[in-house]
Amino acid sequence: MPSIENWILDLWIIATASLVAASCAMVGVFLILRRQALMGDAISHSVLLGIVLAYLLAGTNTLWVMLTGAVIIGLLTAWLSESLHKLSRLQSDASIGIVFTLFFSIGVILVSLYTGHIDLDQECVLYGEIAFVPFDTVIWGDMETGTDLGPRAFWLILIVFTLVALSIAIGFERLKTVTFHPSLAVSLGINITFWHYFLMTLVSMTTVASFDAVGAILVVALLIIPASSAYLLATSLKRMLWLAIAYSQGSVWIGYALSYWLDSSIAASIAVSAGALLALTLMVIQIRKWIQQQHYAKQLQSGESA
Amino acid sequence: MFEFSPFLATALIGGIGLALISAPLGVFVVWQRQSYFGATLAHSALLGVSLALLMQTNLSGTIIVVSLLIAWGIFTLNHTQQLSSDTLLGILAHSSLALGLILISLQDSVQIDLMGYLFGDILSLNQNDLILIAVTGVLIALFYWKHWRDMLNITLNSELAQVEGTEVKKVQLQFILLLAFMIALSMKMVGVLLVTSLLIIPAAAARRLSHTPEQMLGWSLILGVLSVLTGIAGSYWYDLPTGPAIVMMATLIFGLLLFKKQ
Numbered sequence: 001m002p003s004i005e006n007w008i009l010d011l012w013i014i015a016t017a018s019l020v021a022a023s024c025a026m027v028g029v030f031l032i033l034r035r036q037a038l039m040g041d042a043i044s045h046s047v048l049l050g051i052v053l054a055y056l057l058a059g060t061n062t063l064w065v066m067l068t069g070a071v072i073i074g075l076l077t078a079w080l081s082e083s084l085h086k087l088s089r090l091q092s093d094a095s096i097g098i099v100f101t102l103f104f105s106i107g108v109i110l111v112s113l114y115t116g117h118i119d120l121d122q123e124c125v126l127y128g129e130i131a132f133v134p135f136d137t138v139i140w141g142d143m144e145t146g147t148d149l150g151p152r153a154f155w156l157i158l159i160v161f162t163l164v165a166l167s168i169a170i171g172f173e174r175l176k177t178v179t180f181h182p183s184l185a186v187s188l189g190i191n192i193t194f195w196h197y198f199l200m201t202l203v204s205m206t207t208v209a210s211f212d213a214v215g216a217i218l219v220v221a222l223l224i225i226p227a228s229s230a231y232l233l234a235t236s237l238k239r240m241l242w243l244a245i246a247y248s249q250g251s252v253w254i255g256y257a258l259s260y261w262l263d264s265s266i267a268a269s270i271a272v273s274a275g276a277l278l279a280l281t282l283m284v285i286q287i288r289k290w291i292q293q294q295h296y297a298k299q300l301q302s303g304e305s306a
Numbered sequence: 307m308f309e310f311s312p313f314l315a316t317a318l319i320g321g322i323g324l325a326l327i328s329a330p331l332g333v334f335v336v337w338q339r340q341s342y343f344g345a346t347l348a349h350s351a352l353l354g355v356s357l358a359l360l361m362q363t364n365l366s367g368t369i370i371v372v373s374l375l376i377a378w379g380i381f382t383l384n385h386t387q388q389l390s391s392d393t394l395l396g397i398l399a400h401s402s403l404a405l406g407l408i409l410i411s412l413q414d415s416v417q418i419d420l421m422g423y424l425f426g427d428i429l430s431l432n433q434n435d436l437i438l439i440a441v442t443g444v445l446i447a448l449f450y451w452k453h454w455r456d457m458l459n460i461t462l463n464s465e466l467a468q469v470e471g472t473e474v475k476k477v478q479l480q481f482i483l484l485l486a487f488m489i490a491l492s493m494k495m496v497g498v499l500l501v502t503s504l505l506i507i508p509a510a511a512a513r514r515l516s517h518t519p520e521q522m523l524g525w526s527l528i529l530g531v532l533s534v535l536t537g538i539a540g541s542y543w544y545d546l547p548t549g550p551a552i553v554m555m556a557t558l559i560f561g562l563l564l565f566k567k568q
Contacts, residue, residue, distance in 0.1 A: 037396040038342050045499070088564060090336075090513065094506045097341040101503035102557045105550035108425055112547050218407075221400035228393050268407040275401030 012151050014256055017270060019157040020210040021222055021248035023164050027206050028227030029237075029244050030199055033179045039078065040223045042096045043200065044207040046077045046103035051208060052110045063156050066208055074204025075197060077103060153212035160209040164202055168241070171198075176237050214267035221271035226251060229278045232285060251277055313429055314542070320431035321538050323439040324492045324504070325530035327446055331485050332509035332530070333523050337461045341506050343380065343482075346395040347489045348501035350376040350402035354490065355423050356409035366435060369490040376402065377486035381479055403498075426497035426549030428538055435491060442487045449484060453477050458519060496549035507556040508533060514563040533559055 031040045047070045054069025077099055084095035168175065177185045178195045185192055203223070210219045226247035227240075234240030254277070255270030262269070335344055354372030358365045380398060384391050422430060450457075456477050459467035468474045489501050496504050512525035537552030544551075 032390075032393055035390055035392055037392045041342075041345070041396060041399075088510075088514070090510050091339050091341075093339050093341040094336045094510055097345070097502050097506045098510060098557065098560065101500055101507075101553050105500060105503075105553040105557075108550045109546055109554070218400065218404055220396060221404055224393060224396040225401065228389055228397060231389065231393075262408070262412060264408045264411045268404040268411065271400060271404030272408055275397065275404070278397060278401075 012154060013266070014252065016151065016154045016157060016213050017252045017256065017266070018249055019154070019161045020213050020219075021226070021252045021270065022245050023157065023161045023206045024210060024219060024222035025226040025230075025244035025248035026164055026168055026241060027199070027202050028223040028225075029230065029240050030175065030179060031203065031223060032227045032231050033237075033240075034199075037224050038093055038096055039081075039200070040203055041220045042081065042100035043074045043077055043203050044219045044223070046073055046100045046107070047204055047207045047211070049073050049103045049107035049110070050204070051211065052107050052114075056110065056114065063152070063159070066156075066211075067160075067205060070208030071201055071204045073103065074207070075200055078197065078200040153209075157209040157213070160205045164206060167198070167202065171195075172237075175199075179237070214270070218267045218271045221274060222248065222251075225271070225274040225278050229274075229281050232278075232281055247274070247277055316431055316433070316436065317428040317538060318535070320436055320439060321428060321495060321534040322531055323436065323443060324488075324495055325508070325534040326527060327439060327443050327488050328492060328504045329508050329512075329526040329530035330446055330450060330523055331481075331488055332505040333512070333519070333526055334457055334461065334481065335485070335505050336509040336513070340485075341502055342392055342395045344485065344489060344505045345502040346380065346399035347373055347377055347486055348493055348498050349399040350406075351490055351493045351501075352406035352423060352498050353402045353409070354406075356406045356413075359413060360409055366438060366490070366494075369493065370438075370487060373486035373490040374483055377482050378479075381482055421547075422497075423493065424497050424499055425547045426493070426495050426500065426552075428495050428541065428548040430494050435494065439491055442484070442491060445487070446484055449480060453480070457481065496552055497547075500549040500553050503553045503556060504530070504534075507553070507560050511556070511560040511563050514566055529556075529559055 028040070031037055050070040050073030051066055053073070054065045057069075058065045077096075081092070081096040081099045084090055084099065085092045088095075090098075174185075174190060174195060177188065177190060178192055182192060185195075206223070207219050210222070214222065227244045229247045230240045230243035234243050251270050251274035254273040256266060258264070258273055259266040259269035335341060351369050351373050353376075354369035355365065357363075357372060358368035361368070376398065380395065383394055383398075389397070456467065456472045459470065459472055460474055460477060464474050492501055492504055508526045508530035509522070511529050512522045515525045516522040533556035534552055536555040538548065540546055540555060541548040541551040
């Protein structure tokens with residue numbers, strides 16, 4: 001029997017998932033445009049190490065500790081792969097590959113060594129369990145008398161979402177120049193390096209906030225897929241951002257319904273429906289192209305006969 | 307204590323075999339900037355695992371078939387230029403991984419050790435895998451024996467290679483299919499998420515020691531075997547997950563070689 005409490009649980013899950021998807025979509029737009037999909041992949045993997053280290057060193061899993069740990073490791077990944085690329089003249093994709101697999105391995109080894117002590121289990125870390133999100137709540141005040149403010153993951157992603165949205169809104173023009181005309185940006189005196197690492201910070205924050213909900217692996221799907229669907233249709237950066245958000249929300253709703261229907265993992269279903277939406281978009285575009293071609297061919301023919 | 311069981315013997319032989327087949331492919335993966343391609347194939351191999359469980363088919367066989375299909379799919383999609391290739395790889399990697407996870411979560415009756423597939427379990431190698439590894443090794447040797455020069459030409463300048471009469475597309479497709487074979491086999495040992503490092507790190511380390519492509523091939527074979535052996539030893543003695551242990555050892559070797567002056 002569906003009770004009112006179940007509805008509230010579902011609501012928290014969907015709210016968290018939509019915020020995760022929206023933040024990922026916004027950051028993903030820049031990753032796609034700057035052709036840094038691999039970098040997003042790398043950061044989302046190595047953030048695992050950041051979280052585990054922060055947890056082991058600080059002993060708590062408070063929001064700020066996790067965020068700081070993840071951002072530091074995320075920036076370290078970006079910086080190390082770039083220096084490796086420059087120092088040893090190794091191809092950039094190979095150096096990214098080396099750095100993030102190393103960090104990820106260390107993270108996995110730490111989790112497997114301390115898995116008894118910490119409340120981080122491997123499967124949870126990898127693909128998250130959004131269904132458990134509502135049970136880990138933030139309580140204001142006393143454990144017993146305090147008021148329940150709602151799920152921890154929700155607040156974390158809300159903070160990150162706000163940060164991402166604000167920084168994109170404020171730095172919009174700068175980001176646009178850096179993304180589309182890097183050399184123009186240099187000649188205008190915009191610090192490209194700063195904006196690069198700024199973007200990497202956003203990626204790390206989004207990843208860590210999405211961790212509870214979708215885990216380290218599937219977050220990449222949410223970073224890349226809605227943004228690329230938007231890329232296929234958009235004509236301006238602003239449109240692309242909005243379209244990406246719309247696609248991400250669509251995937252959340254379809255994915256949630258799918259997981260309800262099949263009784264499968266929610267995060268994975270969301271990722272799969274994002275993929276399905278992309279495939280659909282590609283198909284529609286192809287069909288439209290084909291129709292247009294037919295149309296032109298017909299025009300050409302009638303023109304010849306006339 | 308060191309007990310020499312048949313399991314361990316299989317594991318060691320399998321490990322050395324995998325290092326020997328991944329290193330030569332890795333050399334070109336690094337040169338041709340295809341690291342992300344390797345990672346994508348590895349992620350989609352998990353789809354193979356879940357399909358095999360769903361349809362009750364042979365595990366290694368299904369993984370190989372799925373990897374080959376995906377490899378071929380990427381190869382053809384790459385030539386239609388709707389999205390940039392790294393975006394395309396990211397999309398394919400993660401949507402197939404997600405699909406794999408859904409298919410696994412649908413099968414309530416099956417208890418499988420997902421961690422084994424994600425991070426590798428050296429003890430999961432069996433006799434059949436050894437035979438498959440040997441076959442792949444022979445195929446790779448044959449391929450390089452025939453096409454080593456062609457691959458070098460393609461890497462340097464694929465248009466020029468085409469003009470000179472190399473069948474660029476055909477050779478590339480063969481290389482990519484071999485890569486799919488190798489990844490399907492090695493995911494059992496190092497796991498889906500870390501196969502890339504088995505490909506790139508020995509090759510990247512070998513770069514520091516070599517002056518010619520042939521030397522790089524030789525060194526990457528040696529360093530690959532070395533990191534697999536030390537990794538297995540570490541995983542055996544300290545009870546670490548095998549894949550991550552191998553990656554750590556490989557990166558250690560790479561890191562040490564970074565200090566060498568070139």
